[in-house]
Amino acid sequence: MLNYILRRLLLVPLLLIGITLVVFILIQLAPGDPVTAQYGLKLAEADPVRIERLREELGLNDPIMVQYVRYLGNLLKGDFGISLTTRTPVLTEIAARFPATLELTLAAMLIVIVFSIPLGIAAALKRGSLLDNGLMAFSLFGVSMPAFWLGIMLILLFSLTLGWLPTSGRGTGPLLDRLEYLVLPAVTLGFAILGLNSRIMRSSMIEVLNQDYIRTAHGKGQKRSVVIIRHALRNALVPILTLLGVQFASLLGGAVIIEMIFAWPGLGRLAVNATMRRDYPVIMGTVLLFSFFYLISSLVVDIVYTLVDPRIRYE
Amino acid sequence: MVSISAKASMKVEKAYRPTSPWQDRWRQVAHNRMAVIGFILLGLLVGIAIFASFVAPFDPFEMDLENNLQPPSPAHLLGTDKLGRDVLSRVIYGSRVSLVVGFIVQGIALVVGVTLGAISGYFGGVLDMVIQRIVDVVMGFPFLILAIAIVSLIGPSLTNMMVVLGGVVWVDYARMVRGVVLSLKEEEYVVAARVVGASDSRIILRHVLPGTLNVIIVQATFGIATAILAASGLSFLGMGAQPPTAEWGAMLADAKPYLRQLPLMSIAPGVAIMLTVLSINFVGDALRDAFDPRVLKV
Numbered sequence: 001m002l003n004y005i006l007r008r009l010l011l012v013p014l015l016l017i018g019i020t021l022v023v024f025i026l027i028q029l030a031p032g033d034p035v036t037a038q039y040g041l042k043l044a045e046a047d048p049v050r051i052e053r054l055r056e057e058l059g060l061n062d063p064i065m066v067q068y069v070r071y072l073g074n075l076l077k078g079d080f081g082i083s084l085t086t087r088t089p090v091l092t093e094i095a096a097r098f099p100a101t102l103e104l105t106l107a108a109m110l111i112v113i114v115f116s117i118p119l120g121i122a123a124a125l126k127r128g129s130l131l132d133n134g135l136m137a138f139s140l141f142g143v144s145m146p147a148f149w150l151g152i153m154l155i156l157l158f159s160l161t162l163g164w165l166p167t168s169g170r171g172t173g174p175l176l177d178r179l180e181y182l183v184l185p186a187v188t189l190g191f192a193i194l195g196l197n198s199r200i201m202r203s204s205m206i207e208v209l210n211q212d213y214i215r216t217a218h219g220k221g222q223k224r225s226v227v228i229i230r231h232a233l234r235n236a237l238v239p240i241l242t243l244l245g246v247q248f249a250s251l252l253g254g255a256v257i258i259e260m261i262f263a264w265p266g267l268g269r270l271a272v273n274a275t276m277r278r279d280y281p282v283i284m285g286t287v288l289l290f291s292f293f294y295l296i297s298s299l300v301v302d303i304v305y306t307l308v309d310p311r312i313r314y315e
Numbered sequence: 316m317v318s319i320s321a322k323a324s325m326k327v328e329k330a331y332r333p334t335s336p337w338q339d340r341w342r343q344v345a346h347n348r349m350a351v352i353g354f355i356l357l358g359l360l361v362g363i364a365i366f367a368s369f370v371a372p373f374d375p376f377e378m379d380l381e382n383n384l385q386p387p388s389p390a391h392l393l394g395t396d397k398l399g400r401d402v403l404s405r406v407i408y409g410s411r412v413s414l415v416v417g418f419i420v421q422g423i424a425l426v427v428g429v430t431l432g433a434i435s436g437y438f439g440g441v442l443d444m445v446i447q448r449i450v451d452v453v454m455g456f457p458f459l460i461l462a463i464a465i466v467s468l469i470g471p472s473l474t475n476m477m478v479v480l481g482g483v484v485w486v487d488y489a490r491m492v493r494g495v496v497l498s499l500k501e502e503e504y505v506v507a508a509r510v511v512g513a514s515d516s517r518i519i520l521r522h523v524l525p526g527t528l529n530v531i532i533v534q535a536t537f538g539i540a541t542a543i544l545a546a547s548g549l550s551f552l553g554m555g556a557q558p559p560t561a562e563w564g565a566m567l568a569d570a571k572p573y574l575r576q577l578p579l580m581s582i583a584p585g586v587a588i589m590l591t592v593l594s595i596n597f598v599g600d601a602l603r604d605a606f607d608p609r610v611l612k613v
Binding site: 011014015018019021022023026029030140141143144145146147148149150152153155156160249250252253254256257260261271272274275276278280283284286287290291294295298 | 448449451452455456457458459460461463464465466467468469540544547548551552553554564567571574575578581582584585588589592593596597
């Protein structure tokens with residue numbers, strides 16, 4: 001197992017190089033070079049000599065591998081480039097937006113955990129009941145619905161029709177004062193996963209309840225609630241816990257569209273607005289950051305998986 | 316005239332006729348109520364898409380600026396959009412775009428993924444290492460973000476979006492097919508084929524790939540549903556279908572400013588996406604039960 005974890009860790013730098021290489025290639029493919037982007041086309045046409053000097057100064061005439069290594073060096077120093085539209089460092093822009101995205105993702109995660117686990121348990125204990133069937137339908141619709149449309153529908157119902165919650169924005173002040181802003185985006189983001197996880201929790205619970213040690217626990221006269229909570233739940237939670245790690249990363253990615261709908265001032269909105277303004281350094285910076293989180297969370301999941309479930313063996 | 320005994324023997328023959336695995340699977344799918352609902356719904360949608368010009372009451376691109384943003388009326392059941400186009404007709408035509416996008420994206424992914432997955436699993440070695448590291452890297456990106464970044468570079472259009480989506484999701488096939496190929500290539504019949512001197516390409520195409528068909532069919536079905544969802548999301552963000560294309564995601568983006576006054580304009584395209592994806596998921600569930608006995612029913 002230690003061997004596996006080590007191998008998994010060794011893979012990380014390799015993947016990071018792969019990811020940065022892809023992003024670097026994408027930057028190279030971006031239309032227009034950084035000089036014309038920075039100083040405008042007019043200057044480029046008016047003063048080709050000066051442009052050439054700028055290109056030389058910025059190292060744009062160096063071999064591509066040299067440029068890539070320099071790019072990596074810059075990344076290590078935290079230099080993600082300068083936004084073409086706001087002229088501020090990309091990292092500053094990202095750092096300013098990141099807490100909002102994290103807040104949204106964590107809130108969605110919390111909703112998923114708090115609802116999917118009890119719902120899944122209840123459905124497993126009462127198979128074939130109204131709740132069980134309802135949950136099945138709910139999860140089917142959940143994964144079939146475009147999240148952005150669900151968001152629009154929730155706005156229509158809870159904001160425009162009932163007037164209970166604000167339509168968009170993040171609000172100001174401490175978290176508790178702006179919970180009303182957080183509710184709709186977080187529910188929208190977590191919805192599909194909520195249904196899915198309830199189903200998985202249900203089947204996991206059913207599987208565990210059929211185990212011999214559960215029968216033994218019942219047989220020795222243990223109280224039903226104790227059997228369910230102490231013996232069954234603990235084991236049934238394993239698949240869900242590991243799944244949550246993967247889902248955290250996908251929720252981060254899913255936040256992109258949700259942020260656009262609710263005008264949530266996070267990374268996703270930054271990225272999408274940047275694509276509209278063709279602000280490539282910002283786009284690539286956010287892609288890099290998202291991928292980084294993706295990588296880390298899948299790494300953590302894999303490692304936790306081996307620790308939590310000793311039955312799993314990796315070659 | 317057929318004699319009685321001949322009739323009886325025909326009956327016996329019918330009763331004992333062995334069924335092929337495909338017939339068994341088909342029977343299993345046909346007995347699944349959800350699957351039947353899914354197939355009917357999907358058939359209906361495909362029919363609407365094919366015969367859109369007959370089903371739609373209006374030309375989806377015909378503008379009528381004097382009658383724009385009309386609420387639902389007998390003439391325009393879902394009202395008209397900001398350019399006075401009939402929303403219902405656009406929703407109907409939208410089925411064409413979404414279904415085509417779903418199939419093309421999965422088509423691209425399937426060809427690339429199955430080829431690379433089969434090569435990777437069958438030959439192993441350095442080739443396998445390289446392909447698998449590429450798969451790892453592509454999987455290292457959240458796919459929607461990567462798609463957005465690439466589309467923004469090569470320019471937003473429906474075609475570009477399909478190519479990019481296909482170019483990102485092939486990894487699912489590659490990984491899956493590789494796994495199956497790895498186990499199949501040690502099977503006796505494959506070893507036997509190698510012993511009698513069959514070429515690698517023949518072994519892959521004739522003996523190994525057919526064995527991966529089960530998982531591919533299931534993956535492709537769910538993949539189409541995912542692709543339709545992703546494509547509508549990208550189009551909603553302006554990265555996919557461009558105006559005046561009648562595409563559900565793009566229509567939702569157009570409708571959003573009028574959510575309060577004309578809610579149906581936002582509701583209809585979303586319901587259309589949901590029904591399409593739902594019907595495909597129903598079919599996919601049934602196919603998975605029939606084709607892939609290893610998967611735990613969730």
